[in-house]
Amino acid sequence: MDALLPVANVLGRLLSIFSFAYLMPIAAAIYYNDGTTADFVAAMVISLLGGLTLYFTTRANYRELKPRDGFLLVSSVWVLMASIATIPLLLVYDTMSFTDAFFETISGLTTTGATVMTNLDHAPPAINLWRHELNWLGGMGIIVLAVAVLPMLGVGGMQLYKAETPGPMKDAKLTARIADTAKALWLVYVGFTIACTLLLQQAGLSWLDAICHTFAAMSLGGFSTRDASVGAFDNPQVEFILIVFMMIAAMNFATHFLAIRGRDLRTYWRDMEVRGVIGLIVASCFGVALYVWLEGTYEDYPTALRHVSFNLVSIGLSSGFVSQDYEKWPVFAPLWMMFLANITCSSGSTGGGIKMIRTLILAKQANRELTRLVHPAIVNPVKVGGSPIPNNVVIAVLGFIFLYFMSVVMLTFLLILSGLDFISALGAVVGSITNAGPGLGVVGPSSNYAGLTDFQTWVCSFTMLLGRLEVLSLAVVFTPQFWRK
Amino acid sequence: MDALLPVANVLGRLLSIFSFAYLMPIAAAIYYNDGTTADFVAAMVISLLGGLTLYFTTRANYRELKPRDGFLLVSSVWVLMASIATIPLLLVYDTMSFTDAFFETISGLTTTGATVMTNLDHAPPAINLWRHELNWLGGMGIIVLAVAVLPMLGVGGMQLYKAETPGPMKDAKLTARIADTAKALWLVYVGFTIACTLLLQQAGLSWLDAICHTFAAMSLGGFSTRDASVGAFDNPQVEFILIVFMMIAAMNFATHFLAIRGRDLRTYWRDMEVRGVIGLIVASCFGVALYVWLEGTYEDYPTALRHVSFNLVSIGLSSGFVSQDYEKWPVFAPLWMMFLANITCSSGSTGGGIKMIRTLILAKQANRELTRLVHPAIVNPVKVGGSPIPNNVVIAVLGFIFLYFMSVVMLTFLLILSGLDFISALGAVVGSITNAGPGLGVVGPSSNYAGLTDFQTWVCSFTMLLGRLEVLSLAVVFTPQFWRK
Ligand SMILES: [K+]
Ligand SMILES: [K+]
Structure with missing residues (x-):
């Protein structure tokens, strides 16, 4: 219990802060008069009271968190927030089960963006805004998780980044360090969010759609206010803007911070992950567009390039917007897009998968292994950015x-x-x-996750969280070692 | 060229020896008077002359092989033997392409046992015997490869076994060491082969079928003399005997050698790979049989257990005999069987995949990683048989x-x-x-590889060799480092 209570105290504090997130849908509910104001106010009050109760009842147990508490915190914070975030969904939709509501909110907060809801086009604006805000808040959480928490916990080789976090927080205490990093990177995140919203509104979207799709793009969450996703707008300008901001979101926010602080675009080029992401995505876009065009899916190459670029960037960067039923393309295309989602996004971005840095380490390691076979005596450690990586990091990766x-x-x-x-x-x-x-088959781009059984829905909810917490941070909480004194 | 010629010299010697393998189908052709005698004699003469020519023209270049030459040797020996082994197929079947004939022989020599030939039940007995003998000879080659060559070359962590090869060949020269190991283990292999043949004949098979299926079982090759594979006999006793000998073939032949030499059955229990193979296979058989029975595929549990056991052991141990169209079972079953094929067989067996020792190292490594997250300062190296494994071996695995x-x-x-x-x-x-x-779909258990295009056939031929040579040994030959001075 001496591990649980201090964590519960932090959770209480975070939940109290989280309750203010309801202000945005409350404002929308009032502005659009969509009849959900009371529901969102009720949800806000429950969250705030719940959070404060948790905070004050465990206040005596507060102590500075240790790295090990971090695993419990990151695993429980997503589950707790997602549970609380279901309240407005359950209040507005009488027939929605907790299983489905939790799937929707954990999907939002893990920035997965899979949905079990249909008829989104006619959902109350406040509900859509709430879903998208969950994407956006989840993205904030992930940036902190990736840039400050996971490196410190040493998850899957990410101790690499321990010394590289920007700002003056080296050797600072855990919570202070997280707060400092968070402030710096959230500023960047908010800045890009404002820019994207303005551009999308200029391109013809309503303010609500512009805000919602910006939230989903910057977090690589991929929720949409339309059942047909971005395909509903059929607007090349919107697609282009979203491509640009999804690429931005798939880069390390610490790199953005350094580039902006130093006013030096070459910062991006020096980040090997940025080079990897751009190279892999651009080559795949042109290649897959050529293939899809040669196979006769689209009349001309420019059209193929437009549709392939949007959907490939979206799936490959784990965003999940859809503008075409790409499952009707020759099967290589959707499978390749799904494969890219596993390996492409940068660490410290809002994207998912194993992350580009690990992909690059893997590729270098495979090459090293082949060289070692020919020259057994050679010393050729895997290097990243010029410095050799210790063996234990390679093993962790x-x-x-x-x-x-x-x-x-x-x-x-x-x-x-x-x-x-x-x-x-x-x-x-x-x-x-x-x-x-989006997946394939019954959960493919032309469909959603509504067709799954309750059991399957829970498996998917668990899987989203597993991916978001980089597998290890969640898995470790289920080991006996973790709970042993 | 100074790398190629000494290797060519050894290849010439091996090819000359290989030509004597034609004596068996020649004897069968004469005994059954199936009209293929002249074809096999011609093939034998071509092989012998080709081998001797290669040997004598490169005799001046002979030198003791270095480990690095080993990669070139193992990659080229399979390709050369398979090419030469196509001769009788091409002579007997006028319409057979070299693509198909090479697929059949490389499939035999890599002990894959995938076939592009149909109407096997009415093929000349000498042709079927030749196919099965290729399985059996391939199995011999793999035992030597796995127990003597790969550990020395340090492929994929197999340097672990460097010091553990049985017999007095430590620090001996490469060729001498291979020869000594080979003799010891081939004796074991031949002994089991004789036992299995006698038992299968007692169980009701003809001598030809008994010999052929023994060859295919001991090598985990899986060729059959029937289009319907072992299902054609519908004989539970035959299936049981084959299960036992496939299990034997999936263990390390060095372990068999030690157990027989020491007359101590506990030798098997001390081999962690044996425990792993038996545990995984037995648990899977009972579990999958229960599942298949509950899903209503078979009337009663014993019938389900019989059919699941045979096909699961066969596919899971990479043998490839089939007695039922298991693709009609609920899809979990065939997929699980295919998955087992990747991870189950022991090193030093005739089976394929990543090998049980690597599976176990992986599982231990994953557990270690989780422990390290909770106790960052802990020193917990991965151990095999009580001794810690060096980090570089873990990385190689x-x-x-x-x-x-x-x-x-x-x-x-x-x-x-x-x-x-x-x-x-x-x-x-x-x-x-x-x-x-057997694969799935158009190359599934009810079908074979005949439906593939030439290009696809070559890709599969290459893939078999890649798997057989444990990926790295073949891949390294395609790297620029390998050919650089
Ligand atoms: K997403
Ligand atoms: K096989």
Whole structure:
């Protein structure tokens, strides 16, 4: 219990702060007079009271958190916030089950953006804004998680970044350090959010749609206010703006911070992850567009390039907006897009998957292994940015990848056992664990996750969280070692 | 060229010896008077002359092989033998293409046992015996490769076994060491082969069928003399005998050697791989049988257990015999069987996949990583048999697994690009790289690889060899580092 109570105290504080997030949908509910004002106010009051109660009853137990408490905190904070965030959904939709509501909110907060809701086009504006705000807040959470928390906890080789966090917080205490990092990077996040909103509104979207889709783009969350997602607008300018901001969101926010502070665009080029993301995405766009065009899906190459670029960037960067039913393309295309979602996004971005830095370390490690076979005596450590990576970091990275892909295999088997077909099961697991959103088959781009059974829905909810917390941080909480004195 | 010629000299010697393998089908052709005698004699003469020519023209270049030459030797020996072994097929079947003939022989020699031939039940007995003998000889080659060559070359962490090879060959020269190991283990292999043949004949098979299926079982090759594979006999006793000998073949032959020499059955129990193989297979058989029975595929549990046991052992141990169209079972079952093929067989066995020792190291490594997260300061090296494994071996194992699964992903994408559907492409790649044989879909258990295009056939031939040579040994030959001075 001496581990639980201090964590509960922090959770209480975070929940109290979180309750202010309801102000935005409350404002929308009043402005649009969509009849949900009372529901959102009730939800806000419950959250605030719950948070304050938790905070004050555990106040005596407060102490500075240790790294080990961090695992419990990050695992429980997402679950708690998602549970509380279901309140307005349950109040507004009488027939919605807690299973579905929790799926929707955890999908929002993990920036997965998979949905079980239909008829979004006619949902109350406040409800849509709330869903998108969850995306956006989730993105904030992830930036802090990735840039400040996971490196300190040493998850999957991310201790690499321990010394690289920007700002003056080296050797600072855990909570102070997180707060300082958060402030610096959130400023960047908010700045891009404002820019994207203005541009989307200029391109023809309503303010509500502009705000909602900006929230979903910057967090790489991928919720939409339309059942047909971004395809509903059929607006190339909107698609182009979203592509640009999704690319921005898929880069390390610490890199953005350094580039902006130093007013030096070359900062981006020096980030090997940025080079990796851009190279892989641009090559894939042109290549897949050529392939899809040659296979006759679209009349001309420019049209193919437009549609492939938007959907490939969106899925490959784990955003999950859709503008075409890309499952009707030759099957190589959607599978490649799903594969990219696993490996492309930068660490410190709002994207999911194993992250570009680990992809690059893996590629270098494979090359090193081949060289070592030819020259057994050679000393050729894997290097990142010029400095060699210690063996234990390489092992941590490889071990992480292994756990990640084993999770994909085992969870796919679990969904198959529950009655789903192979393609849909694999698609649901990859869509969830990468936090991309859309999968394949019954959970594919032309459909959503509403067709799943309750059990399958919970498996997907768990998988989203597993992916978001980089597998290890969640898995460790289920080990006996963790709970042993 | 100073690397090529000494290797060519050894290849010439091996090819000359290999030509004597034709004596068996020649004897069968004469005994059954099946009209193929002249074809096999011609093939034997061509092999012998080719081998002797190669040997004598490069005799001046002979020198003791270095470990690095080993990669070139193991990559080229399979290709050369398979090419030469096509001769009788091409002579007997006028319409057979070299593509198909090479697929059949490389499939035999890599002990994959996938086939492009139909109407096997009415093929000349000498042809069937030749196919099965290729399985058996391939099995011999793999035992030596796994127990003597790969550990020395340090492929994928197998330097672990460097000091553990049985017999007096430590620090001996490369060729002498291989020869000594080979003799000891081949004796074991031949002994089991004789025992299995006698038992199968007692169980009701003809001598030809008994010999052929023994060859295929001991090598985990999985060729059959029937289009319907072992299902054609519908004989539970035959199935039981084959299960026992497939389990034997899936263990390390060095362990068999030690157990027999020491007359101590506990030797098996001390081998952690044996425990792993038996545990995983037995648990899977009972579990999958229960599942298949509950789903209503078979009337009663004993029948389900019989059919699941045979097909699961066969596919899970990468043998590839089939007695039922298991693709009609609920999809979890065939997928699980295909998954087992990747991870189950022991090192030093005739089976394929990543090998049980690497599976166990992976599992321990994952557990270690989780422990390290809770206790960052702990020193808990991965141990095998009580002694800690050096970090560089763990890295080599993890790197190998990564290359293996990346190969699966990339080759599946390649087959999809060539027009195959996703399930069939994945099935063909997994069936080939694990050397199991049957895949899924158009290359599934009720069908064979005859439906593939020439390009797809070559991709599968390459994949079989890639799996058989543990990916790295083949991949390294394609790197620029290898050919640089
Ligand atoms: K997403
Ligand atoms: K096989």
